[in-house]
Amino acid sequence: MNDPAPDTTSPSGAWDPAACAPYLAPPTAADHKYSRGVLGLRTGSPAYPGAAVLGAEAAWRTGAGLVQFVPPVGGTAPLFGMPSPAATVLAARPETVVSRSPDRVDAWLVGSGTDPEARPKAETDELAELLTQRRPVIIDAGALDLCLLRRDERFRVAPVAITPHAGEFARLWRALGGSRPTDDAGSLGSAEATAQLAKRLDVTVLLKGSVTTIASPSGDIVTVGPATPWLATAGTGDVLAGIVGTLAARHAGLVRRGGLVGPAGTDWPDWPAGQIGLADRAPVLAELCATAVLLHDIAARIASGDSGGSAGAASSILGRPITALDVARSIPAAVERLLGP
Numbered sequence: 001m002n003d004p005a006p007d008t009t010s011p012s013g014a015w016d017p018a019a020c021a022p023y024l025a026p027p028t029a030a031d032h033k034y035s036r037g038v039l040g041l042r043t044g045s046p047a048y049p050g051a052a053v054l055g056a057e058a059a060w061r062t063g064a065g066l067v068q069f070v071p072p073v074g075g076t077a078p079l080f081g082m083p084s085p086a087a088t089v090l091a092a093r094p095e096t097v098v099s100r101s102p103d104r105v106d107a108w109l110v111g112s113g114t115d116p117e118a119r120p121k122a123e124t125d126e127l128a129e130l131l132t133q134r135r136p137v138i139i140d141a142g143a144l145d146l147c148l149l150r151r152d153e154r155f156r157v158a159p160v161a162i163t164p165h166a167g168e169f170a171r172l173w174r175a176l177g178g179s180r181p182t183d184d185a186g187s188l189g190s191a192e193a194t195a196q197l198a199k200r201l202d203v204t205v206l207l208k209g210s211v212t213t214i215a216s217p218s219g220d221i222v223t224v225g226p227a228t229p230w231l232a233t234a235g236t237g238d239v240l241a242g243i244v245g246t247l248a249a250r251h252a253g254l255v256r257r258g259g260l261v262g263p264a265g266t267d268w269p270d271w272p273a274g275q276i277g278l279a280d281r282a283p284v285l286a287e288l289c290a291t292a293v294l295l296h297d298i299a300a301r302i303a304s305g306d307s308g309g310s311a312g313a314a315s316s317i318l319g320r321p322i323t324a325l326d327v328a329r330s331i332p333a334a335v336e337r338l339l340g341p
């Protein structure tokens, strides 16, 4: 990959709170748990069971119909006498169903709270397999290396969004042969670099930061922020990933169709093969990501008691310290605020 030119372009646009509403629409009388979106989680590890709890908490609070947790394959036993990720998730959210091979999953969230160095081959193989299927896959933290598989056509079947922070973004950039950025995506013109990465790997890139940049493979860029700086605390990225995964599960059909409505309301399997390219599908995923980032910021502001700041406001810092779990627990109030009159 060539180094990006300095970023002289303006982003395609900042995300409008009003645009979130369709993605957060309340359930109807015709809904049931399966129609509201089933999220499959492959998150957490013996070293980081807490990250799996944060993602599951966020998923339920965002309004998932069902969250299914798949325990990591093989690997080391829990450390320090800690419970396993599955036991930790169940203790916090007994609504969660734990299963080795869940059916009816609409979208997957993988990688939060995992370490690629400690990942057994069997786990890597199962994660890679998800990229060969049509369900949306959200790739976070310790699974981000798997998006490099997208260089191979076989792994380009699933619509994919990745959620790196600046350090993780720099690692991916270097893995693709770029020499810049070093560890500071902000210094390189992140919009340009994010768009390049999105295009190269045919993924939607959600580059986290005070201002979060979201790029589609098509080149569209959306920015959200600045978010409240109280979000700069451990685990808030795991919460964001849970929100993104849940919205992707809720709108999995729309993601696969690229936002297009099929003939007589048909879904993807009824569409002629090859009619819709991956790049066509990506902007919907970007809009879901932007909605998730805005919801996350509003939840953080509610949790921190920041009644004066609105999402995206670059005001002086208002409010009080928060934890990642506080943010997750404030998601329902944030949904209500975004849907409010």
Ligand SMILES: NC(=O)C1=CN([C@@H]2O[C@H](COP(=O)(O)OP(=O)(O)OC[C@H]3O[C@@H](n4cnc5c(N)ncnc54)[C@H](OP(=O)(O)O)[C@@H]3O)[C@@H](O)[C@H]2O)[C@@H](O)CC1
Pocket: 047, 048, 049, 050, 051, 052, 111, 112, 113, 114, 115, 141, 142, 165, 166, 167, 168, 183, 234, 235, 236, 237, 238
């Ligand atoms: N409770 C739990 O279970 C929790 C579990 N968690 C899990 O921990 C795992 C490891 O994740 P991780 O992010 O802590 O470590 P890693 O991937 O090595 O990246 C850090 C390196 O990147 C660099 N860096 C540059 N810019 C940066 C930025 N904006 N934000 C952050 N870093 C930035 C930074 O360099 P520096 O700036 O310090 O020079 C540093 O060298 C992962 O699976 C995650 O899910 C956490 O979510 C916490 C709660």
Ligand SMILES: Nc1ncnc2c1ncn2[C@@H]1O[C@H](COP(=O)(O)OP(=O)(O)O)[C@@H](O)[C@H]1O
Pocket: 165, 208, 209, 210, 211, 212, 226, 227, 228, 229, 230, 231, 232, 233, 234, 235, 236, 237, 238, 239, 240, 296
């Ligand atoms: N200074 C900041 N101002 C606003 N939001 C921030 C700031 N720093 C980080 N964030 C947000 O906090 C979250 C941190 O995610 P991440 O770096 O993955 O942390 P973790 O791995 O501990 O969950 C992201 O949503 C990011 O956009």
